[in-house]
Structures are given as C-alpha cells and as structure tokens.
Amino acid sequence: MTESMQLIREFCDRFITPEKATRTRIFFPEANEVKVARKSAFEGVSFKLDYLTKPSFFQDFGFVNKVKMSDRVKPEDELFLVAYPYFNVDEMLVVEELYKEAVMNTGRKLIIFNGELDRIRSGYYPPFFYPKLAALSQNLFPKMETVYYIHNFKGRNGGTLYRCYPHPWKVLKRSGSGKKTTCIHQQETMPSLKEVALKILPST
Secondary structure (H helix, E strand, O other), X not given: OHHHHHHHHHHXXXXXXXXXXXXXXXXXXXXXXXXXXXXXXXXXXXXXXXXEEEEOOOHHHOOEEEOOHHHHOOOOOOEEEEEOOOOOHHHHHHHHHHHHHHHOOOOOEEEEEOOOOHHHHOOOOOOOOOHHHHHHHXXXXXXXXXXXXXXXXXXXXXXXXXXXXXXXXXXXXXXXXXXXXXXXXXXXXXXXXXXXXXXXXXXX
C-alpha cells in the first residue's frame, strides 16, 4: 500500500501542475488510508484526499459502507484519481458511480491507478453472485483507455502483455535465460489473457 501511495504521489508531481492540484481529488479505497496518506506520501499537499468506502461494524467479514459520490464531489473538481480499487468488490462499483455522477458528459477526467481490472474482465467474480460487478465489463470498461499496462506470464511459455499509450498492445516473449524479451505479436485492441497464454505465447 505504501509503495503504491508513493508511486501515485510521483505520478501527480510529474503530470499535474501546481495550479491544478487544488482541483484534483484523489480517492483512496477507504477512510483509514487517507489518514495514512496525509502522514506520509501526501503530507502537506494541495490535492484533495478522499475515500471510496468507510469502515462498518462487519468490516472483519469484508463488508464496508459505500460512500455516496454526490456527497464527496465538489463543483470545482476537474480531475479524479482513484488509487488501487481492488481489495473490496464495492470499490469498483463506487468508481462506476463516480463516473456516472461526476464525469460522464462533462469535461472532467477520471484516472484509475493499479485497479487490477483483470479480475473482473476474466470472470474471477462469478456473474451469478456479482452481477453488478460483472456488468462493468460491458458498461464501464469499454469507455476506458488503458494508458500503461503490464501482465507477466510464468512457466515454459513465459512472457508479458504490455501496453504504453498511444502504442499498440504487445506480447513480449522471454528468451531461454529470461533476461531478454522479443516482441512476437502486437495489435490495436487488448487481447484476453487466455488468448495470450494459450495461443499467442505458445505459437512461437
């Protein structure tokens, strides 16, 4: 958590100008992480620090209270950065709410940092039990642009699915020693992880 927090701070310092800082709202997964951020990587910053969920009585069982985005977003906000929303399933549902209520059909921007969206794309959460979460693959994800992505594949056909916007998606295969990689495939749209693992990497 602390390393991801530091990476987000470095990202903000590099790409968000000082005059935009007060109009940038950074959402952490839950309220306690905002307290940690204010005492560490984001101490003394002008960014607005906020949260997606807050603790509940049943937190130890994985239940949290979702935060209503209309109560958090302010008229002067221009950019929303969501930090690693993946530990609790409710976090990405709140992100969808944030998009619908504060970003869609506006000039505002939404950035998701280390969201581990592959869990949802791959069906890790069964649609029968998590229908709203599964629907994100059709309703929210197609509206998003992946800017930077790395997924490593282990085993005999080891390699990496890689993308750095605006360049195409690339499949890199490791050499026998594992120290060098060669681009064996590229395409404009993201291939599924199953396709990369079972078809693209074994084909060479």
